[in-house]
Amino acid sequence: MHLEDLSRLLSEHPFVHGLEARHVAFLLGCASNVVFQKGDFLFREGGPADKLYLVRYGSVGLQVHFPAKGTHTFNTVGDGEVVGWSWLVEPYVARFDSVALSTVRALALDAKCLRRKCDEDHELGYQMFARIAQVMERRLHAARLQLLDVYG
Amino acid sequence: MASLLEPGVALRPDPMVPRLVTLERTRAETADTFTMELVAPDGVTEFPFLPGQFNMVGALGVGEVPISVSGDPQTPRTIVHTTREVGAVTNALKQLRPGAALTLRGPYGTAWPVEACSGHDVVLIAGGIGLAPLRPVIYEVMRQRARFGRFLVLYGTRSPEDILFAKELSRWRSQFDMELLVTVDRGTEHWRGNVGVVTKLVARAPFEPRETVAMVCGPEVMMRFAVAELRARGVAEPNIHVSLERNMKCGVGLCGHCQLRGEFICRSGPVYSYDRVAPLFEVREL
Ligand SMILES: Cc1cc2nc3c(=O)[nH]c(=O)nc-3n(C[C@H](O)[C@H](O)[C@H](O)COP(=O)(O)OP(=O)(O)OC[C@H]3O[C@@H](n4cnc5c(N)ncnc54)[C@H](O)[C@@H]3O)c2cc1C
Ligand code: FES
Numbered sequence: 001m002h003l004e005d006l007s008r009l010l011s012e013h014p015f016v017h018g019l020e021a022r023h024v025a026f027l028l029g030c031a032s033n034v035v036f037q038k039g040d041f042l043f044r045e046g047g048p049a050d051k052l053y054l055v056r057y058g059s060v061g062l063q064v065h066f067p068a069k070g071t072h073t074f075n076t077v078g079d080g081e082v083v084g085w086s087w088l089v090e091p092y093v094a095r096f097d098s099v100a101l102s103t104v105r106a107l108a109l110d111a112k113c114l115r116r117k118c119d120e121d122h123e124l125g126y127q128m129f130a131r132i133a134q135v136m137e138r139r140l141h142a143a144r145l146q147l148l149d150v151y152g
Numbered sequence: 153m154a155s156l157l158e159p160g161v162a163l164r165p166d167p168m169v170p171r172l173v174t175l176e177r178t179r180a181e182t183a184d185t186f187t188m189e190l191v192a193p194d195g196v197t198e199f200p201f202l203p204g205q206f207n208m209v210g211a212l213g214v215g216e217v218p219i220s221v222s223g224d225p226q227t228p229r230t231i232v233h234t235t236r237e238v239g240a241v242t243n244a245l246k247q248l249r250p251g252a253a254l255t256l257r258g259p260y261g262t263a264w265p266v267e268a269c270s271g272h273d274v275v276l277i278a279g280g281i282g283l284a285p286l287r288p289v290i291y292e293v294m295r296q297r298a299r300f301g302r303f304l305v306l307y308g309t310r311s312p313e314d315i316l317f318a319k320e321l322s323r324w325r326s327q328f329d330m331e332l333l334v335t336v337d338r339g340t341e342h343w344r345g346n347v348g349v350v351t352k353l354v355a356r357a358p359f360e361p362r363e364t365v366a367m368v369c370g371p372e373v374m375m376r377f378a379v380a381e382l383r384a385r386g387v388a389e390p391n392i393h394v395s396l397e398r399n400m401k402c403g404v405g406l407c408g409h410c411q412l413r414g415e416f417i418c419r420s421g422p423v424y425s426y427d428r429v430a431p432l433f434e435v436r437e438l
Pocket of ligand 2: 399400401402403404405406407408409410411416417418419
């Protein structure tokens with residue numbers, strides 16, 4: 001894929017909306033365009049959390065596996081959302097499985113590259129933390145509502 | 153002297169006097185939810201209603217409960233109620249078999265603003281049993297589909313087994329121009345759809361916020377967050393409508409059971425535009 005196309009895809013993703021152009025250009029250096037087929041894993045529990053995925057299209061299931069009970073999907077993530085924040089906090093290990101439930105097109109941002117750029121440019125680091133914190137806040141809030149079993 | 157429960161009398165001067173109706177059919181929707189089709193004993197009396205209105209439905213010798221009408225407003229000879237079994241009366245209703253008698257008062261309360269949706273995108277957000285009071289809106293929109301812009305139904309429920317009207321929803325989605333997004337709190341191994349709270353569907357649903365009328369029905373905590381998401385997308389408060397539920401006794405503004413501050417929900421509700429009801433949203437059960 002041409003760099004201009006990758007740049008356009010990156011700029012279109014809601015996660016980077018509002019970022020300064022120089023920061024988007026910075027992120028571009030860490031980005032690649034990826035496709036997962038249904039059933040492919042983006043991460044596996046206990047494996048390295050080495051990517052941040054900006055989902056462009058498709059559905060990703062966040063799952064845990066219980067021995068003898070099977071696999072349990074506790075959340076799905078779709079168009080315009082992101083998968084993975086363990087890359088930001090040590091020990092950089094994925095906490096759960098994430099699997100493509102359909103064809104998934106995403107931008108993969110390499111975690112080491114991201115962390116290095118965040119170290120080099122604290123303004124970018126702040127922006128990344130602020131955005132990931134927002135994702136975490138929404139997921140936590142959604143998880144609480146699920147726990148409350150509001151339809152019960 | 154006329155009997156208190158006079159069969160099949162269509163218009164009674166006293167709104168507190170129930171009518172006797174017959175259970176024609178009952179259908180299990182899920183493990184705890186069932187749909188009853190009721191008719192007048194004469195089979196011809198009509199029960200006109202507006203989408204969003206409710207009846208006080210009575211199990212003889214047990215009690216009465218408010219239940220929204222879930223049927224098609226254009227088939228008023230059959231009155232349809234979809235009910236979740238939670239306690240004494242709803243349990244008694246669930247036990248009834250075809251031919252059984254029960255009582256009905258209504259219809260009461262305010263309606264969903266279907267007419268005001270003309271030319272707008274229409275977004276329905278339902279949680280759990282909250283899909284039942286919205287189903288009459290779906291019938292109406294489908295009947296006059298060309299009058300409306302985009303039509304979206306965002307539906308959240310506990311698990312795939314708890315999805316109401318599953319066949320009907322997928323038929324509507326395939327035959328008509330209706331976008332249906334379903335999410336469950338707990339997926340199963342075979343569920344390939346969305347998992348998570350219904351409110352998160354709002355952020356990515358394809359509608360034009362400034363041209364949208366939204367109707368929200370479900371548990372109050374879910375409605376609060378759905379309204380917040382709609383407002384965040386830019387839907388104006390007067391264009392967001394919610395249905396409030398409070399314990400009811402008379403259903404007609406006499407007893408005060410359903411009172412929230414100065415409002416009797418049975419009379420000025422249950423359907424309100426959000427700008428009107430926002431201060432009441434935080435008031436807990438009295
Ligand atoms: C305007 C209006 C429209 C309604 N429409 C519908 C409808 O279409 N379908 C439907 O199934 N229900 C509907 N309800 C709710 C329904 O009226 C109650 O579930 C019913 O009154 C419960 O009566 P019960 O005697 O079976 O249970 P109760 O013996 O009164 O209660 C048993 C248990 O259930 C709990 N409970 C009571 N009400 C509810 C409730 N609303 N939700 C969850 N738990 C409850 C109580 O806290 C108690 O723990 C509506 C309520 C209102 C006010
Ligand atoms: S239920 Fe009696 S006043 Fe509303």
